[in-house]
Amino acid sequence: MQSKPEPSAPDPLGESPRVIGHYIGEEPGPLVVAIGGIHGNEPAGVQALEQLFDLLKEEPRLNPGFTFRGELLALRGNLEALRVGRRYVDIDLNRIWKPYVRGTDNTFPTVEARELDGMLAAIENALEDSSAQELVLIDLHTTTATGGIFAITGDDAPSLLLAAELGVPVIKGMLSGLQGTTLSYFRSGEYDFEHPCRAITFEAGAHTDEESVDRALAATVNLLRSVGCVREEDVSTHHEETLRRAAVPVPTLLELTYVHHIDPDDRAGFTMRPGYRNFQSVEEGTIIAEDANGPIAAPCSGYILMPLYQDQGDEGFFIVAAYEGGTAY
Numbered sequence: 117m118q119s120k121p122e123p124s125a126p127d128p129l130g131e132s133p134r135v136i137g138h139y140i141g142e143e144p145g146p147l148v149v150a151i152g153g154i155h156g157n158e159p160a161g162v163q164a165l166e167q168l169f170d171l172l173k174e175e176p177r178l179n180p181g182f183t184f185r186g187e188l189l190a191l192r193g194n195l196e197a198l199r200v201g202r203r204y205v206d207i208d209l210n211r212i213w214k215p216y217v218r219g220t221d222n223t224f225p226t227v228e229a230r231e232l233d234g235m236l237a238a239i240e241n242a243l244e245d246s247s248a249q250e251l252v253l254i255d256l257h258t259t260t261a262t263g264g265i266f267a268i269t270g271d272d273a274p275s276l277l278l279a280a281e282l283g284v285p286v287i288k289g290m291l292s293g294l295q296g297t298t299l300s301y302f303r304s305g306e307y308d309f310e311h312p313c314r315a316i317t318f319e320a321g322a323h324t325d326e327e328s329v330d331r332a333l334a335a336t337v338n339l340l341r342s343v344g345c346v347r348e349e350d351v352s353t354h355h356e357e358t359l360r361r362a363a364v365p366v367p368t369l370l371e372l373t374y375v376h377h378i379d380p381d382d383r384a385g386f387t388m389r390p391g392y393r394n395f396q397s398v399e400e401g402t403i404i405a406e407d408a409n410g411p412i413a414a415p416c417s418g419y420i421l422m423p424l425y426q427d428q429g430d431e432g433f434f435i436v437a438a439y440e441g442g443t444a445y
């Protein structure tokens with residue numbers, strides 16, 4: 117799969133506002149669900165998946181031996197928030213994933229509850245018609261800060277091993293720090309699915325960096341290779357190079373050591389000090405933000421991740437450190 121798709125007309129079959137595409141291979145394999153735009157101000161993942169489907173349409177013509185094992189279902193996440201370019205409309209869609217209970221009256225308490233229902237319905241529909249033995253989920257995001265790219269997983273060995281194959285730093289331990297995320301839904305036993313499931317989140321860089329689209333595409337293509345949907349020889353080395361170019365000198369496996377939850381009553385009062393980047397080193401005691409109670413010091417040394425430089429978001433910053441827990445996987 118090469119890096120530059122030929123532009124092609126939209127295919128009316130299989131496309132909808134929710135579904136970017138549903139590619140069904142000729143050989144058995146996993147069902148890969150790729151999601152972009154769970155946050156509406158992060159369109160890079162959506163654009164990457166649209167490009168991926170353009171590549172898949174072109175591939176048989178350019179590479180007659182191309183085969184695909186399993187299925188790829190690509191979804192747009194928060195349609196309404198994507199339309200208005202906001203992280204969310206009523207509530208953060210990546211904090212409300214929980215076991216699926218659809219109301220009987222077809223009304224929803226929030227815009228995001230309706231979006232979640234639409235995403236889960238699309239996944240359920242694909243599963244009903246699929247013979248896949250495994251579900252693999254990749255959730256594509258970007259951050260307000262610049263700096264390094266990374267993957268986040270649960271602490272299960274299969275997901276960690278898969279994330280490690282992307283060739284970017286992997287952050288473990290996030291499930292205990294954040295509730296209601298896509299990862300926690302698919303990895304914490306909340307999802308009622310009889311088949312095994314591996315799930316990773318990929319953070320492709322800054323929202324506004326055009327290369328974030330290339331990196332999200334590269335990570336998704338590499339994941340398709342790692343899970344056996346596409347063969348090694350059918351994947352351009354361009355994608356590896358794209359990810360390698362964004363590498364920063366940090367350990368390959370890190371774990372969450374601190375998350376700064378913003379007091380919901382003081383949302384407007386939180387201000388991150390300027391200039392922090394993903395994976396910037398910070399010393400314990402350094403003042404890195406302020407809120408209504410005054411300066412906020414880093415409670416431990418480590419690397420800053422996802423410092424918040426936008427008006428929406430429930431966490432001010434994360435601190436991660438090299439994983440030193442022995443056997444990682």
Ligand SMILES: [Zn+2]
Nearest residue numbers: 155158257258
């Ligand atoms: Zn996001």
